[in-house]
Amino acid sequence: MPVIVVDMDKCTGHGRCYAVAPLLFTDDDEGRPIVLVSHVEGDSEKQALAAVAACPESAIWLEDDEQ
Numbered sequence: 001m002p003v004i005v006v007d008m009d010k011c012t013g014h015g016r017c018y019a020v021a022p023l024l025f026t027d028d029d030e031g032r033p034i035v036l037v038s039h040v041e042g043d044s045e046k047q048a049l050a051a052v053a054a055c056p057e058s059a060i061w062l063e064d065d066e067q
């Protein structure tokens, strides 16, 4: 099952991830994303891919969890 990865070194706080995928991300006090659901499939994977596409810093991607 794909797992969401966020590189906090790349994130500059654009906030598009939690705007387009509010079920998967929320934001902390500094506007950085907090992943609410790390493993995604089906509709949640589609939402995760929308967040990947929306991030201008390419700070989010999906990796295959081998389990």
Ligand code: F3S
Binding pocket: 006, 010, 011, 012, 013, 014, 015, 016, 017, 018, 031, 032, 033, 054, 055, 056, 057, 058, 059, 060
């Ligand atoms: Fe950061 Fe990209 Fe979200 S810059 S706040 S991970 S849209």
